[in-house]
Amino acid sequence: MNQDAVISAGSQGEVLGHPRGLATLFFTEMWERFSYYGMRALLVLFMVEQIEAGGLGFSDQTATAIYGIYTAAVYLVALPGGWIADRLWGAQRAIWFGGIVIMCGHFVLAIPGIPSFFLGLLLVVLGTGLLKPNISAVVGELYPLADPRRDAGFTIFYMGINLGAAIGPLICGWLAQSNWHYGFAAAGIGMLAGLIQFRLTRGELGAAGLAPDREASAPLRRNAWSVVALAVAVLVLAWLAGVSGWLQFDASRIAGGTAVAIVCAMVLYFAYVFIAGKLTREERNRVILIVVLVLACAMFWAGFEQAGSSLNLFAERYTLRDFAGFEIPASWFQSLNPIFIIILAPLYSMLWIGLARRHLEPAAPAKFALGLIILGLGFAVMIGAATLVAAGDQVLPTWLLFTYLLHTMGELALSPVGLSSMTKLAPRRFVGQMMGMWFMCSGLGNIIAGLIAGRFSADAVDQMPALYLQIVLTTVGSGLLLIVFAKPLKKLMGTAH
Secondary structure (H helix, E strand, O other): OOHHHHHHHHOOOEEOOEEOHHHHHHHHHHHHHHHHHHHHHHHHHHHHOOHHHOOOOOOHHHHHHHHHHHHHHHHHOHHHHHHHHHHHHOHHHHHHHHHHHHHHHHHHHOOOOHHHHHHHHHHHHHHHHHHHHHHHHHHHHOOOOOOOOHHHHHHHHHHHHHHHHHHHHHHHHHHHOOOHHHHHHHHHHHHHHHHHHHHHHHHHHOOOOOOOOOOOOHHHHHHHHHHHHHHHHHHHHHHHHOHHHHHHOOHHHHHHHHHHHHHHHHHHHHHHHHHHOOOOHHHHHHHHHHHHHHHHHHHHHHHHHHHHOHHHHHHHHHEOOEEOOEEOOHHHHHHHHHHHHHHHHHHHHHHHHHHHHOOOOOOHHHHHHHHHHHHHHHHHHHHHHHHHHHOOOOEOOHHHHHHHHHHHHHHHHHHHHHHHHHHHHOOHHHHHHHHHHHHHHHHHHHHHHHHHHOOOOOOOHHHHHHHHHHHHHHHHHHHHHHHHOHHHHHHHOHHHO
């Protein structure tokens, strides 16, 4: 299908200078992120809560490992989810059915019981894999490639993501104070609202993402088959590596086995690209840089994703949350990151543009280094908080507030730059697969995050300062290492800089 035909069919009118379909996608994604982050804010807290209090009574180690597997799976299933839309259904249909599966998953989570808990998580993962990658693709189809409104449209869409992520933990967390399952049900109702809105206004999208374009997407489909094969290999390796964990239902072993499987799959894939990819010298240099960046990406998310696990537990157990007679739910702290993103993202955009005009904008490796160092500084704040806790005190919420502020600043320096870098650095015939590697390394970081969080035991609070120090040394040290090699890494970019 001709791109211009898609645009004209999908832009039957405008709102504030943008296609009306953007509003449809804005609110659909807002409600989906409301449901995802609302539930995620409760997940670890619910798992570690005592059974008599309505929780599952899992240990910290088990709960955080399950959390890591769940958040990693959300990234990994985006690969086959995108393939289904491109090859079989079209993005609009994938969004619709993905939202239905997500909604069902949250409502199943609202049913007490361990079987319903794991079934609900599985449904949310599968539904997110269908919806998440494809709704962004439809945003792009609303605009011609050279449309100057395109970047602004994605910025508006990004604000919808963070608006939902900010509101979800507040509402779901407040309801969970009465009953955990009310919070999970609220996430399902949020997704239902998104589905109703999508159905009523779907016509504003026109033909954008309506059907798979088999002729135009043939190269993507070939790449997708490679990615699907890689995903299957990861699942097989994960099963074999974690087989003893599956047999004994040891979540930590399963998570560790899955991490090993992802690493093996990534090593095999990059070995294939270098050996059989017929790369030119410049392409080989760029792929070497991609390897460095995806490793830095995994390290970043391993620290950043402590937000929903160890830092969430820190808010619940060790933070003073009484305010004017009202106890602030621990899950509300999960809203700080999206709120800070809404505030800071425009400032970062202006910063990069201003530096670029003066020919001072740092290259991708330097921005990655900055992101890792700022992330480490956030954990340096937690060393002080953990030292007070180890002495027997509870701490003020300001410790977590500044930690999340620094983590958000690090995220804005690294995450958007990473997505852009994959598209610029990857050889044209490997772009889809390299984006798959980016999602895969994000999943790896999430699994490692869950394993790290399991080391923060309530029975060993005296060890918390040392654990946070280890994270600081690892992240800041990696950032400094990237700075040391910034110039040679920049040269690997070639003309892509």
